[in-house]
Every structure is written in C-alpha cells, then in structure tokens.
Amino acid sequence: MDKAAIFKGSKEGIVLLVNPDLDFTSIVNFLSKTLEERKLFFSGASLLLDTNDRIFSEEELKNLGSLFQKYGVSFRIKGEEKIYGTEFLNLSNLQEEKMAVVTHTMRSGQSIKFDGSVVVLGDINEGAEVNASKNVYIFGIVRGIINAGEKIISLGFQPIRMSIGRKMLEVAPSDKSYRKPRVAELENGEIVFKVIGEKKSLRRKE
Amino acid sequence: MGRTIVVTAGKGGVGKTTVTANLGALLTKLGNKVVVVDMDIGLRNLDVVMGLENRVVYNIMDVSDGKCKINQALVRDKTLPGLFLLPASQIHTKKDINIDKIVEIISIIENSFDYILLDSPAGIEKGFESASAPAKEALIVVTPDVSSVRDADRVIGILENRGILAISLIVNRYDINLVNRKKMLNADSVVDILGLDLIGMIPEDKSVIESTNKGELLVNYANGSPANKAFENISRRIEGEDVPFLNFNSQRRGIFSLFRRR
Numbered sequence: 001m002d003k004a005a006i007f008k009g010s011k012e013g014i015v016l017l018v019n020p021d022l023d024f025t026s027i028v029n030f031l032s033k034t035l036e037e038r039k040l041f042f043s044g045a046s047l048l049l050d051t052n053d054r055i056f057s058e059e060e061l062k063n064l065g066s067l068f069q070k071y072g073v074s075f076r077i078k079g080e081e082k083i084y085g086t087e088f089l090n091l092s093n094l095q096e097e098k099m100a101v102v103t104h105t106m107r108s109g110q111s112i113k114f115d116g117s118v119v120v121l122g123d124i125n126e127g128a129e130v131n132a133s134k135n136v137y138i139f140g141i142v143r144g145i146i147n148a149g150e151k152i153i154s155l156g157f158q159p160i161r162m163s164i165g166r167k168m169l170e171v172a173p174s175d176k177s178y179r180k181p182r183v184a185e186l187e188n189g190e191i192v193f194k195v196i197g198e199k200k201s202l203r204r205k206e
Numbered sequence: 207m208g209r210t211i212v213v214t215a216g217k218g219g220v221g222k223t224t225v226t227a228n229l230g231a232l233l234t235k236l237g238n239k240v241v242v243v244d245m246d247i248g249l250r251n252l253d254v255v256m257g258l259e260n261r262v263v264y265n266i267m268d269v270s271d272g273k274c275k276i277n278q279a280l281v282r283d284k285t286l287p288g289l290f291l292l293p294a295s296q297i298h299t300k301k302d303i304n305i306d307k308i309v310e311i312i313s314i315i316e317n318s319f320d321y322i323l324l325d326s327p328a329g330i331e332k333g334f335e336s337a338s339a340p341a342k343e344a345l346i347v348v349t350p351d352v353s354s355v356r357d358a359d360r361v362i363g364i365l366e367n368r369g370i371l372a373i374s375l376i377v378n379r380y381d382i383n384l385v386n387r388k389k390m391l392n393a394d395s396v397v398d399i400l401g402l403d404l405i406g407m408i409p410e411d412k413s414v415i416e417s418t419n420k421g422e423l424l425v426n427y428a429n430g431s432p433a434n435k436a437f438e439n440i441s442r443r444i445e446g447e448d449v450p451f452l453n454f455n456s457q458r459r460g461i462f463s464l465f466r467r468r
Contacts, residue, residue, distance in 0.1 A: 107363030125359050
C-alpha cells in the first residue's frame with residue numbers, strides 16, 4: 001500500500017482504510033488534500049474508519065475530528081460506537097431517547113405528558129398541550145401549548161404558550177412566517193428559533 | 207343498510223338543526239329514504255324547523271322506554287314522502303337517556319332507511335355522546351369564527367377517539383363580503399386548522415332564517431336560493447358525486463359595490 005489511505009465503498013457505507021505503516025502527519029496531509037479536492041462529494045457523509053490495527057491516540061483523534069468537521073463529515077472507528085467529526089442527528093442517538101409517539105393531530109382538549117421526548121405526527125391545535133422532559137418533534141404546525149425540556153423541532157410555529165426548560169416564550173415568530181420548519185432551543189437563556197436549512201438566527205430584536 | 211351520520215358542532219347556534227333538516231330533505235329528493243333523528247332531548251327543535259310539531263305523537267324516549275313501536279314514533283314529512291322525523295322528548299332531560307337503547311333503536315332503523323341523520327345537541331356531554339354513539343360517520347358544522355372552530359376541534363378529537371374517522375366539514379353562514387374584507391375567517395384557514403375534508407360551504411342567506419321560522423324546508427320555501435343550492439351540492443357529494451364548489455365571488459353585486467373600498 002503506497003497511499004496513506006484508501007476510500008472504499010462497502011455495505012456499511014464508505015470505509016476509509018488507513019495505511020498503518022505511515023506516520024500521522026502524512027495521513028492528515030493526504031486526507032485534507034483529498035477532502036479539499038472532493039468537498040462536495042464528502043460533505044454530509046459518515047465514514048467508517050478502518051485503522052488496520054493502528055492505534056490512534058486521543059490527541060490524534062481530536063485532530064482528525066476537527067479536520068473532518070471542517071468538511072461536514074463524521075466518522076466512526078471500526079468496532080467502536082463513538083462518533084467523531086460533524087455531529088448529525090443520528091438514529092442510534094434517537095433510539096436511546098425515550099419516546100412517545102402521537103400518530104394523529106392533537107386537538108383541543110387532548111394532552112400528553114411524558115418523561116422523555118414526544119413525536120407528534122400531525123398538528124398541535126389550539127387547546128392541546130404537550131409536556132416533555134426532553135425534546136418535542138412535530139410533523140405539523142404548533143398552535144397550542146408546548147413545554148419541552150431541551151428542544152422543539154416543528155414544521156411551523158404559531159404557539160399560544162411555549163416554554164423550554166424554565167424559560168417561557170415571550171414573542172412567537174410573526175404570523176406571516178410561521179410556516180417554516182424551525183428548531184426552537186435555548187441560547188444564552190433565551191429561546192431562539194432557527195430556520196432549518198438557513199444559518200441566520202431569528203433572535204428577537206430588543 | 208343505511209348510513210348513519212351524526213351532525214354535530216360542539217358550539218350551539220351554528221346551524222346543526224337547519225343543516226340536518228335541509229340535508230335530509232335534499233337527500234330524499236335524490237331518491238333516498240331518510241330519517242332525521244332529533245337527539246336534543248329536552249330541547250327539541252327539529253320538529254319546529256320542519257313544521258311538524260303538530261304531528262308529533264310519540265318520541266324517541268317513548269321508543270326507548272318501550273311505550274311504543276319505532277314505526278309509531280316516526281313522523282312523515284308534509285311534502286316529501288321519503289323523509290321521516292324521529293322526534294326528541296321535551297319532558298325528559300339528557301340524564302334520562304339510555305345510550306345502549308338508542309344505539310339499538312338506530313341499528314333497527316338502519317335496516318329500512320338509506321340515511322339516518324342524527325341531530326346532535328350542543329356541548330360534549332351526554333347528549334352529544336348519545337348522538338354520536340350510533341353513528342359511523344360525522345358531519346361537523348362550523349361557522350367561520352374562532353370559537354366555533356375551537357369547539358369543533360374538540361369535538362373532532364372526541365369523535366376520532368371513539369373510532370369515527372369518516373368526518374367531513376360544512377362551513378355554514380359563509381359571508382364572502384366579510385371574508386373579502388378580511389373580517390371573517392376564510393374557509394381555507396378553517397380547513398387548514400381542522401385538517402378535515404371540506405364537503406360544502408353554505409353562504410349566509412336570509413332565506414334560511416325565513417324558512418326556519420315558517421317551519422318550511424328550504425327546498426319548498428326558496429328552491430333557487432344560494433343556500434339551497436349549497437345544500438343540494440352537499441347532498442350530492444355525500445352520495446359520492448363529484449360536484450364542483452360554488453364560486454361565491456361570482457354572485458351578482460349591486461352597482462355601488464364597484465365604488466366600495468375593499
């Protein structure tokens with residue numbers, strides 16, 4: 001093997017085979033060159049790193065992680081669970097979350113309280129209430145009351161009352177733009193709405 | 207085997223009884239045998255709306271108590287031979303209702319009629335429960351205002367929990383002028399909030415109140431009125447026909463409307 005690393009397609013996705021005989025700097029150099037050249041191809045990918053029994057130190061993994069993060073790539077070492085590089089909403093994380101799934105639109109008078117996350121496949125109408133100690137994922141529009149521990153992800157926000165952690169929402173997104181998928185979460189103790197797919201934050205102007 | 211449909215709303219005064227009576231009449235006109243059942247025990251109205259109050263002898267509570275046979279309680283309409291009314295009792299209250307008995311009565315009626323329209327009382331208590339218990343399908347009547355929509359939402363939730371999943375929406379008293387001036391909720395946003403299939407819109411129409419007060423059905427009182435046309439379309443849609451929606455905007459307006467600012 002004369003190259004520092006080889007990319008191979010396999011059943012588990014893209015596998016990155018590292019040449020175990022070369023030193024760390026040349027591996028990093030080779031990878032950053034390849035990633036730069038084929039930025040578009042790798043962006044958003046999740047690789048499996050086959051080290052060929054070479055052991056990376058903590059420091060080296062950290063360096064690799066930040067290199068991959070630059071290109072929006074995540075990787076996992078073969079035989080291990082931990083994910084380095086860019087963090088995606090990955091399914092293994094979701095399965096660890098305790099979840100309650102509501103398979104219909106929640107209408108006035110219906111409520112759910114759950115220690116964990118709640119998924120609603122439909123709208124949350126005015127007069128309905130969702131309480132979750134962790135996240136709430138809504139495949140619809142929020143018009144009712146919603147209290148989440150960490151994060152609220154919805155296809156549209158028009159809530160009457162909403163809180164994340166102990167913070168109550170004071171101003172909801174404007175009427176006109178409510179039909180946009182957003183993530184609501186706490187940032188510096190304030191609830192912020194981030195449009196999914198857009199980098200601009202919708203922080204309320206004082 | 208007839209189709210049993212509950213006409214309900216949650217909120218009062220949105221036109222459940224009027225819709226039941228007129229829809230019953232128009233379904234009859236299409237050649238069906240229809241019975242409209244007044245489930246508003248203690249506050250009966252359907253008989254007055256249809257102008258049949260003098261002909262009521264027995265009522266559904268008498269049937270339920272075993273005082274008479276179902277056939278004896280059915281009142282034939284004055285003009286439409288295929289339309290029958292099963293009146294409510296005025297001396298009972300909703301506490302006296304035996305829901306199992308009502309379900310049993312309706313299931314017997316189902317064998318000899320094409321449509322059974324149940325006129326539900328307002329609210330979500332026992333009266334509503336007894337009206338929706340025998341039904342397999344539901345028509346929700348809403349007027350385009352926030353309180354009606356909110357109540358309807360609650361009712362739909364309860365119906366869905368009971369396993370009634372064939373639910374359609376009628377938007378009643380729709381005033382296109384108010385909607386155009388953005389003073390009334392438009393039908394699209396009602397449908398958007400409730401997420402149901404819209405089966406018809408009934409325009410605000412004086413002739414509805416007039417006919418109701420006279421105790422006449424709209425088909426007989428004002429056959430050509432926009433409201434009657436809307437009821438006719440709804441009944442045809444219930445029958446499975448694909449009828450395009452009325453375009454309220456094309457209604458003739460006075461010459462002064464040209465100058466009115468929108």
